[in-house]
């Protein structure tokens with residue numbers, strides 16, 4: 213599928229739940245977000261049908277996200293159903309890592325290719341604060357387990373926020389000196405609990421890069437499937453460092469994705485409230501041709517870019533956990 217701006221859309225990100233076992237300060241308020249009723253959340257068979265139809269239109273890559281996707285019961289069933297589809301080339305999953313130690317092997321056996329782990333502090337007390345109760349040790353053990361299970365390359369995503377965790381940018385980049393991981397820095401976005409976002413907490417990617425360069429000179433790395441990230445390496449390091457400037461429009465030019473929300477809406481752009489309801493037609497017996505038409509429509513209405521800037525006022529978007537970050 214090509215959108216009106218010539219971008220090839222072959223990537224579907226699926227939020228399988230809006231529930232989470234953590235409450236990261238920049239993502240949710242302490243009491244969590246208002247939850248979608250269980251019966252409104254897509255069932256696995258519904259997701260499988262949508263993916264099957266999407267593959268017939270050219271989708272080849274799937275990312276499972278949430279909320280916390282491993283916290284949804286029987287997630288391995290979904291992974292194995294998707295990995296049985298011939299046209300799917302890559303299945304990845306974004307997780308906070310809490311349940312990885314327990315499930316990494318099972319997920320790998322089910323056909324998961326790799327994981328991205330969100331990690332915003334390497335300091336035990338701060339990690340517990342940011343996540344409102346998480347235990348860093350558990351996540352670090354989960355990452356090791358995932359590596360052993362072959363869910364590689366391991367990607368660690370960090371969101372640097374000024375006055376919150378930006379003093380750890382150097383430490384995160386140093387992980388790549390000893391581990392073959394991809395450590396990726398992602399710009400803080402004006403989405404999530406309103407009280408967290410302030411333009412002065414946002415750190416532009418150029419500034420993040422400068423802080424990384426205090427550890428050593430960076431050399432550009434050409435990656436086959438780099439998506440919106442730009443990659444670099446310290447000399448001789450086994451791992452690489454990625455920079456994702458979500459706020460600048462470069463990100464949009466490379467955008468090859470559609471999102472499916474936990475409540476069954478196709479969302480052509482993370483930052484636009486335009487959504488196409490798939491759940492209602494699915495549940496009222498729509499034929500495949502109609503679902504395909506809606507999938508194509510969501511590509512046709514995909515905007516060229518977003519209008520957010522670092523000075524953006526907070527956007528009253530749906531929480532990230534529901535859209536699928």
Ligand code: SAM
Nearest residue numbers: 239278279280306307308330400401403532537
């Ligand atoms: N629970 C899983 C996790 O944390 O990896 C998957 C869902 S989470 C919503 C997906 C990603 O969204 C995480 O990497 C998180 O850091 C990111 N995220 C949430 N709110 C954000 C914000 N305001 N700005 C930038 N990234 C954000």
Ligand code: SF4
Nearest residue numbers: 232235236239279308
């Ligand atoms: Fe949960 Fe992920 Fe949001 Fe943290 S970022 S609260 S782990 S959904």
